[in-house]
């Protein structure tokens with residue numbers, strides 16, 4: 121049995137719901153990536169802040185690190201922000217050593233799908249093996265239970 125960690129950042133709850141479904145389906149451990157300074161709730165404010173941060177390669181401070189040592193597989197979830205991962209997820213990946221582990225991207229999005237998220241993750245953990253990811257539109261993740269199930273079976277995380 122593989123030891124599975126599900127690390128995610130979610131601003132408005134969609135990625136969190138998908139992460140929780142993945143936890144239910146795999147029996148993995150959930151870890152929420154929390155920026156020390158939360159992003160504004162207002163959509164336009166977070167959209168422009170995120171644009172600037174991504175452009176600048178800014179890495180926000182995130183709270184308590186998680187000890188990834190015991191895990192073989194780390195699923196990493198992010199909302200699609202400007203076609204890439206949200207900055208707190210970049211901070212997480214830069215701050216932990218996932219060498220030799222399998223990294224599995226998942227995301228929720230507003231129509232753009234996985235876009236550049238998997239590649240952005242791959243660049244931040246070059247010594248990990250990347251497995252095929254999963255993208256869900258908005259809050260459709262939990263309704264796509266069968267699809268999530270098929271994906272997890274295909275990548276060997278569900279028997």
Ligand SMILES: Cc1cc2nc3c(=O)[nH]c(=O)nc-3n(C[C@H](O)[C@H](O)[C@H](O)COP(=O)(O)O)c2cc1C
Pocket residue numbers: 129130131132133134135136163166167168170171198199200201202203204228229230231232233257258259
């Ligand atoms: C700052 C910001 C940038 C976004 N950029 C994109 C984008 O480039 N493409 C896309 O499909 N959706 C984009 N979205 C929509 C989110 O990916 C979508 O609403 C997602 O489900 C939010 O996940 P969350 O509820 O876990 O935060 C953006 C949302 C925000 C707040």
